[in-house]
Amino acid sequence: MKDFNKTLLDIGEYYMAGFNKDPKADKINSVANAIKCHLENIKLPTSKKGDPFYPMSNTTLWDTGEAYWYFNCYSLVPSSLWGIHPEPTPQVLKKLPKKYHDDFWQLKRKIETYLNGECTIPEFGIAGDSYVHSMINYERILQEGLASYLDRINKNKHKNPSFYKALTTTFSAIKIFHKRSLIYLKNQKVPNKKLIKALEKVPFKPAETFYEAMVCVNFMFYIDCNDNVGRITRYLAPYLTDDVSDEEAIYLFRTFWKIMDKTGSWHADFKFEKGQERITKLALKASHGIRRPNSGIFITGKETEDQWNAILDSWASGSSNPAIYNWELYKKQVKKFYKVSEEDTKHIAFGGCTETMLEGMSNIGSCECGLLPLRYLMQTVVSDLCKFKSYEEFYKHYMIILRVQIENCVRQHRLDQKIKAEENPLPMRSLLIDDCIDTGLEYQAGGARYNGACFNFASTTNTINSLYTLKKLGFGQKWKSEEIVDAVLDNFEHNKELYNDIIKLPKFGNDNKEVDEIAQTFMKDLTEPILKMKSWRGNGNYGPSHIILTEYANVGKVWCDIASLDGRLGGEPVGDSIGAYQGTDTQGPTALLNSVTKIPLENFFGTPVTNIRLSKANFTTTAQRKKLIALLKSYIQMGGMQLQATVIDQQAMKDALIHPENYKNLIIRIGGHSEYFNNLTPALKLEVIKRCEQLI
Numbered sequence: 001m002k003d004f005n006k007t008l009l010d011i012g013e014y015y016m017a018g019f020n021k022d023p024k025a026d027k028i029n030s031v032a033n034a035i036k037c038h039l040e041n042i043k044l045p046t047s048k049k050g051d052p053f054y055p056m057s058n059t060t061l062w063d064t065g066e067a068y069w070y071f072n073c074y075s076l077v078p079s080s081l082w083g084i085h086p087e088p089t090p091q092v093l094k095k096l097p098k099k100y101h102d103d104f105w106q107l108k109r110k111i112e113t114y115l116n117g118e119c120t121i122p123e124f125g126i127a128g129d130s131y132v133h134s135m136i137n138y139e140r141i142l143q144e145g146l147a148s149y150l151d152r153i154n155k156n157k158h159k160n161p162s163f164y165k166a167l168t169t170t171f172s173a174i175k176i177f178h179k180r181s182l183i184y185l186k187n188q189k190v191p192n193k194k195l196i197k198a199l200e201k202v203p204f205k206p207a208e209t210f211y212e213a214m215v216c217v218n219f220m221f222y223i224d225c226n227d228n229v230g231r232i233t234r235y236l237a238p239y240l241t242d243d244v245s246d247e248e249a250i251y252l253f254r255t256f257w258k259i260m261d262k263t264g265s266w267h268a269d270f271k272f273e274k275g276q277e278r279i280t281k282l283a284l285k286a287s288h289g290i291r292r293p294n295s296g297i298f299i300t301g302k303e304t305e306d307q308w309n310a311i312l313d314s315w316a317s318g319s320s321n322p323a324i325y326n327w328e329l330y331k332k333q334v335k336k337f338y339k340v341s342e343e344d345t346k347h348i349a350f351g352g353c354t355e356t357m358l359e360g361m362s363n364i365g366s367c368e369c370g371l372l373p374l375r376y377l378m379q380t381v382v383s384d385l386c387k388f389k390s391y392e393e394f395y396k397h398y399m400i401i402l403r404v405q406i407e408n409c410v411r412q413h414r415l416d417q418k419i420k421a422e423e424n425p426l427p428m429r430s431l432l433i434d435d436c437i438d439t440g441l442e443y444q445a446g447g448a449r450y451n452g453a454c455f456n457f458a459s460t461t462n463t464i465n466s467l468y469t470l471k472k473l474g475f476g477q478k479w480k481s482e483e484i485v486d487a488v489l490d491n492f493e494h495n496k497e498l499y500n501d502i503i504k505l506p507k508f509g510n511d512n513k514e515v516d517e518i519a520q521t522f523m524k525d526l527t528e529p530i531l532k533m534k535s536w537r538g539n540g541n542y543g544p545s546h547i548i549l550t551e552y553a554n555v556g557k558v559w560c561d562i563a564s565l566d567g568r569l570g571g572e573p574v575g576d577s578i579g580a581y582q583g584t585d586t587q588g589p590t591a592l593l594n595s596v597t598k599i600p601l602e603n604f605f606g607t608p609v610t611n612i613r614l615s616k617a618n619f620t621t622t623a624q625r626k627k628l629i630a631l632l633k634s635y636i637q638m639g640g641m642q643l644q645a646t647v648i649d650q651q652a653m654k655d656a657l658i659h660p661e662n663y664k665n666l667i668i669r670i671g672g673h674s675e676y677f678n679n680l681t682p683a684l685k686l687e688v689i690k691r692c693e694q695l696i
Contacts, residue, residue, distance in 0.1 A: 004020070004100050004103050005017045005020055005021065007096065007097065007100055008020070009037075009041065011092070011095040011096060012041075013092070014034075014037045014038045014040070014041040014042060015034045015035075015037065015038045016034070016104075016107055016108070016111065017034075017037050018033045018034035018035070018036055018037025018038060019031065019033060019034035019037075019107070019110075019111055020107055021033045021037065026162055027113075027422075027423060027424075027425055028162070028163065028166040028425035028427055028430075028442060029162060029165060029166045029169065031166070031425055031426075031427055032165075032166040032167075032169035032170045032173070032427040033169060034111075035169075035170055035173050035427065035428060036169050036170070036172060036173035036176070038173075039173040039174070039176055039177040039180075040173070040176050040177075040180075044180060044181065044184050047184070047185065047188070047192075049188075049190055049192075050192070051192070051195070052195065052211075052214075052215075052251075052252060052255055053195070053214070053215055053218040053219075053255065053256065053259070054181055054184075054185060054195060054199065054215075054218075054219070055181065055218075055219070055222045056218075056255075056259055092104075113423045119412050119413075119415045119416035119419060120369055120409075120412050120413055120416050121412065123371065123372070123375065123559055124369050124370065124371055124408070124409040124412055124413070125369065125370070126367070126370040126371055126372055126456055126457075126458055126548075126551070126555060126559075132363065132365045132366055132368065133227055133228060133266060133351035133352035133355060133357070133365075133366040134227065134228070134351055134357065134362065134363060134429060134433060135224075135227060135228040135229060135230045135267075135349065135351055135357065135359045135360060136220060136224050136360055136429075136432035136433055137359065137360025137361065137432065137433060137434055138216075138217055138220060138229065138230065138232070138235055138359070138360065139234075139235035139359075139360065140360060140434070141203050141216065141220055141432075142202075142206065142207045142213055142216055142217070142235060142236075142239075143206055144206060145202075145203065145204050145205040145206045146171075146174070146203045146204045146220075147204045147205065149171060149431060149432075149437065150168070150171050152437045152438065153167050153168055153171065153437055156437060156438060156440060159440035160440040160441075163430075163440055163441075163442060164440070166425075166427045166430075167427060167430060167431045167437065169427070170427040170428055170430075170431050171431060174223055175204075177223070178199070178203070178204070178219070181199065181219075182196065182199055182200065185199070194211070195215065198211060198212045198215040198216075199215060199219070202215055202216035202219065203216045203219055203220050207239065208239075209239060209241075209244075210236070210239040210240050210241065210244045210248075210249065210252070211244075211248075211252065212239075213236055213239040214236070214252045214253075214256065217229065217232070217236070217256070218256060218259065220432075221265075223428070224428065224429075224432060225428075226259075226260070226263040226264075226265040227265065227266055227351070227352075228265075228266045228267040228268070228293075228349070228350070228351040228352070228357075228359075229260075229267070229268045229293070230267075230268070230269060230347070230349040230357075230359030230360065231269045231270070231271065231346070231347065231348075231349045231359060232268045232269070232270075232283070233269075233270045233271070233276050233279045233280045233283050234271065234273075234276060234346065236279060237275055237276045237279045238275075240278065240279045240282075246278075246282055249279070249282045249286075250282050250285055250286045251286075253282060253283050253286035253287075254286040254287075254290070257286055257287050257290050257292065257293060258290065260292045260293045261290050261291050261292040261293075264292070265292055265293060266292070266293060266294055266351060266352050266353070267293055267294050267295065267296065267349070267350045267351055267352065267353075267354070268283075268293040268294075268295045269295065269296045269297070269298070269322075269349045269350055270283055270284065270295065270296070270297045270298070270322060271297060271298040271300070271327065272297070272300070272302075272303050272304075272307045273300070277307070280297070280307075280310075281307070281310050284297075284310050284311065284313070284314045284322070285310070285313070285314075287314055287317075287319055287321055287322075288313070288314055288317035288318075288319055289317045289318050289319055289665060289667075290319055290321075291319065291667050291674045291675065291676055292674060293321070294321065294323075294350075294353065294354065294674055295321040295322035295323070296322050296323045296324070296325050296350050296354065296642075297311060297322040297323075297324055297325065298325050298326075298327035298330070298348075299324050299325065299326060299327060299632075299633075299636050300327045300328065301328075301633070301636065301637065305626075305629065308629045308632070308633075309625065309629075311324070312619060312625055312628065312629070315614070315619070315645050315647045316616070316619040316647055318647065318648070318665070318666070318667050319667055319674065320644070320645065320646050320647065320667050320669035320674045321669075321674055323354065323642060323643065323644035323645075323669070324632065324636070324642070324643050324644075325350075325607075325641070325642050326636050326639070326640060326641050326642070329601070329602055329605075329639065329641055330348055330356060330605065330641070331345050331348065332602070333602055333605035334348055334356065334358070334605065337452075337531070337541040337543065337605065338358070338362075338364070338450050338452055338540065338541060338543075339450075340358060340450060344358060344361065344449070344450075347359045347360060347361060347362075350607065351366060352366045352367070353366075353367075353547050353609070354547060354607045354609060354642065354644075355367065355454045355543075355545060355547065355606055355607060356454075356543055356545075356605055356606055356607055358449070358450050360432075360433060360434055361433060361434040361435065361448060361449040361450060362433075362448050362449065362450040362451070362452075363429075363433070363443055363444070363446070363447075363448040363450075363451050363452075363537060363538070364450060364451065364452045364453065364454065364540065364543065365452065365453040365454050365535075365537075366454055367454055367456040367545065367547055368413060368416075368417075368453050368454060368455075368456075369409050369410070369412070369413040369416075369453065369455060369456065370409070370454075370455055370456025370457055370458070370545075371405055371406065371409055371457065372457075372458055372459045372555065372559050372560060372574065373402060373457060373459060373460060373463040373526060374459035374460075374462045374463045374466065374560055374564055374574060375459070375559050375560055376398070376401055376402050376405055377398060377402075377463050377466055377467070377564070378466070378488065378560065378562055378563075378564050378565075380394075380397070380398045380401055381470075381484070381485065381488060381565065382485055382488060382489065382562070384397060385470075385474070385481045385484060385485055386481040386482055386485065388475070388481075389475060390475055391467075391470055391471045391474065391475060394470065394474075394475075395467065399525050402526070403529050406455075406529055406530060407529075409455075410455070410530075410533050410542070413453065413535070413536075414535060414536040415536070417444075417453070417535060417536040417537045418536045420444050421442065421444040421445040421446075421537070424444060425442050425443075425444055425445075426442070426443045426444055427442075429443040430442050430443040430447055433447075433448050434448070434449050435447065435448065435449045436448060444537070445537070446537050446538035446539075446540075448538070450538075450540065451535065451537045451538025451539070451540035452535050452537070452538070452540030452541045452542060452543060453535040453537065453540065453542050453543070454542070454543050454545050454547075454606040455530050455542040455543065455544050455545065455606065456545050456546070456547055456548075456606070457526065457544065457545070457546050458546065458547075458548040458551075458555060458574055458575070459555070459556075459560065459574035459575055460522075460523065460526070460546060460575070460578060461508050461509070461566075461575040461577075461578065461579065461580060461581045462560075462564055462566050462568055462574050462575050462581060463522065464508045464515065464518055464519045464522055464523075465505075465507050465508055465515070465565070465566030465567075465581065465584075466564050466565035466566045467518050467522060467565075468505060468506070468508075468514065468515050468518050469502050469505060469565040469566065470484075470565060471514075471518065472505060472514075473498075473501055473502070473505075478501065479498055479501075483495065483498065484498070484565070487499070487563075488562055488563050488564075488565065489562065491562070491563045491569055491570045492563055492569065499567065502565060502566065502567045503567045507566070507580065507581060507584040507585075508580060508581070508584075508595055509579055509580025509581070509584060509585040509587075509591070509592045509595045509596070510580070510584070510585060510586060510587040510591045510592070510595065511587060511590070511591035511592075511594040511595050512595070515595070516594075516595050516598040516599075517598075519595070519598060519599050520598050520599055520600065523599040523600055523603070523604075524599075524600050524603070526544075527544045527600065527603035527604065528603065530542050530544050531544070531603060542606075543605050543606030544603055544604045544605070544606050545604055545606030545607050545608065545609075546577065546578040546604055546607070546608045546609055547606075547607060547609050548574070548575075548576060548577070548609070553573040553681060553683040553684050553687060555573075555574055556568070556571060556572050556573040556574045557571045557572075557573075560574055566581065568581075573683065573684075573687050576611055576687060576691075577608075577609045577610050577611040578596065578599070578601075578604070578608040578609060578610050579592060579595075579596050579610045579611055579612070580592055580595070582687050582688075582690040582691050583690035583691060585694070588694060588695075589612060589614075589631060589694040589695075589696060590631065592612065592694070593612075593631070593634075593635045593638075593640060593643075594638075596610055596635075596640060597635065597638040597639050597640050601639055601640065601641040602639070602641070604641065605641075607641070607642050608641055608642055609642060609644065610640070610641075610642055610643050610644065611644060611646070611669065611691065612643060612644070612645050612646075612694060613645070613646045613647075613648070613691040613693050613694060614628070614645050614646070614647050614693070614694055614695075614696075615647075615693045615694060615695040616647055616648075616649060617695055618647075618694075618695060618696050619647065624696065627696040628696050631696055644669045645669065646669045646688070646691070648666065648667075648677075650689070650693055652666060653666070653677060653685070653688065653689050654689065656677055656678065656685075657682075657685060660678045663677060663678060664676070664678060666678065
């Protein structure tokens, strides 16, 4: 066994070697040993002269060795284990003596006993499949220093010795990597003395200056997995003293944003509140023209015109960031459903695309489970429509079927959470997220202060429009049920008249009273059952959401392969947000937002992603900007929960289809996050182009 482990180390399989170090260890200690071995041996990321932070990734996320990451806080290591190493398993096996091949496969199977989502059937894993974003408690590390974590471990270790042993190992792994980083920096030809001095203090001792705080956040962000940084302007604000120039702050923020962009990282959040006005403006200015982080800003209703213009400036720069969020509504709902204390509401932030979390103290998950209402609607239409004589009877039957599927999804997800806690422990998250150290509970097992899950929907707008079609045209009003079923199964190939009738009907997102009434009823009936359900993890609540990432084209192709009664042909993309279906919001932005606010958005406190595409003309004059600001303020006042804008020229997107090399920095907002237009699939590019361009 020792020879096998030595061979694993020799060929760079550090994670596997560490995991196999103590065959008698339980799973969490095996994982902790693997992380430690990895951080002891991984090739250190390079640093260029003048880099203000370390580690900095100067390569892409997937260039293993230059950038390391944690997938759910497992290391993405120089290994075939996670399927992203440039050398696939056959190549690794070529390095490994044949006598160890059986040992390799046995160890690989042992490590992979359970991976995320294995208890969730694919149709219940829409845009997530059990993946869990989170964010560590940066504020606590900045204020107390990471060394205090070891003190807390030692104080509590009698509660659960095995658990705390794993945390101690994980802490020592960070310490080792930190020491290696300092040695590397000191041995450079031209050592960066300022950076070295800062890293000699942070993250183990409290930060005192803005630069030290940024260095600390960057280092711990790298350790955590390049995931999310939470309300970064809130916890950094005390360090931005008057002696720090705007230019220096913008430079440090922009450098960090570029790191997040290059590594494909996720969310950062802002809020204009007392003591944070200056830092929020600087952070926004630094993000101009950069894809990541996906950023969000809480709107309280007290923002000045100058502050609104800081947001619009960022949109106009082409970054599509930040999305806007209704502070009072999010605060009210997380207090109600996650039982968050008033003090802890300051930690409300977003992870991943835009899932609602509590920074440093939650395991509320991401799009861990979810489903497509449209899929079950069309299945029900095909199998049962002819059995009913009225829309009301059919709708009642459909909702019974949909609720059964929701219950099935939750049942499978609860089992998935339970087995993850047993087979997929995360010692890094358990170390860095409150209150795992204090309670002695592992992160996956409910050790965080606030637990729950994000229940994700997609295709709701398609479903609303399809229900409206049934109500207006079905049940013999103009078309017989048999004719409708035949047309759907035939993809409208031989019934263009019905298809044309559907296309002519009003669609959601145009402030049509009848359509909006259906939307309101359906969304209420859809979400209320979920609000009463509890997750296995910490007995927390499910937070309904509507977040489809970049999956809406593939989802339509795989899970909605028959035509739907909104005029969508079989296999075509579903809706990209909770707003209008792409290209159907023809009555302007006010009508779109009026429709959105008719539905019970407060039930979607996991976040109801709402897309709007704005013409650049909205930003060219003071008068136009004032109109746009008035629209956005009204949307929030009416109960709008989230809105994300893409400001991009239609002709530029069309030209980018032909000449992508000329549009490397063309950015759009999609499914809760920002993405380079060139990174989208051809199908998604066409869907973005379909969006109506709105002029206020």
